[in-house]
Amino acid sequence: MSASGGSRAIVAALGANLAIALAKFVAFAFSGSSSMLAEGVHSVADSGNQALLLLGGRRAKRAATEEHPFGYGRERFVYAFLVAIVLFSVGGLFALYEGVEKVRHPHSLDHWYWPVGVLLFSIVAEGYSFRTAVKESGELRGSQSWVQFIRRAKAPELPIVLLEDFGALIGLVLALFGVGLSLATGDGVWDGVGTLCIGALLVCIAVVLGIETKSLLLGEGAGAADNASIRAALVDGDVVTGVIHMRTLYLGPEELLVAAKIAVQHDDTAAEVARAIDAAEARIRAAVPIARVIYLEPDIRRA
Secondary structure, eight states, X not given: OOHHHHHHHHHHHHHHHHHHHHHXXXXXXXXXXXXXXXXHHHHHHHXXXXXXXXXXXXXXXXXXXXXXXXXXXXXHHHHHHHHHXXXXXXXXXXXXXXXXXXXXXXXXXXXXXXXXHHHHHHHHHHHHHHHHHHHHHHHHHTTXXXXXXXHXXXXXXXXXHHHHXXXXXXXXXXXXXXXXXXXXXXXXXXXXXXXXXXXXXXXXXXHHHHHHHHHHHHOOOOOHHHHHHHHHHHOOSSSEEEEEEEEEEEEETTEEEEEEEEEEOTTOOHHHHHHHHHHHHHHHHHHSTTEEEEEEEEEEOOO
């Protein structure tokens, strides 16, 4: 996923969440609904998350330096991990705390039409944001399932926006459920129950995001298909007769490092080996365009 491709979905989500957060806080002020307060904080956390993703994408474009010779591409992984932490702490834990308080000390809702109206508006706005993210992701997902796309994507922005928007839509339904039951029964406990469900949902999403982005931070290699393509491109059957071993590492979502020890004949000249290495690098870049940093070491294969 290119940085510009993900930015459209991020900006759409940011605009929707800012408008929704304001509406939810207004509804909370008039109704006293804890679900509205939890959802308002959730939207603020989501807005901050989208700002972090945009900042990470911008900082990742910096040119390589002597101190960071491979560039700053992995900074996008760092900011994605921060998003998981913010969603867990600010969104999930706050909602759980607010839900417990409301269950322990319930009170009836005032001006019920405020939370109901805002929730319906929020569902429409979040639906637009989610639709944008689905459309952007569909161009890159290919034949993968949505679960596979979220787990295997090296660019973290779209999977994060997808999960955030999906979680927000489910959270809005839960909030509407809690508010509706509170109005129907006259018991404010249901508003607290809805808030607890929202908190549990956000914590689960944050944990999934944390696990996936942690794996990227630790350093992931190319997938099986790209590995096979690189190995096939390395061997020319003439000078390069095989691959002794190979390692790959993502330096960023769109930059792959390839390091390999290749087998050559013992009577090949240095000039022949050098030409073969240059040709192998060209074949690798043609087969896997994101393989931009390539180190090849020739050696004689031994039994």
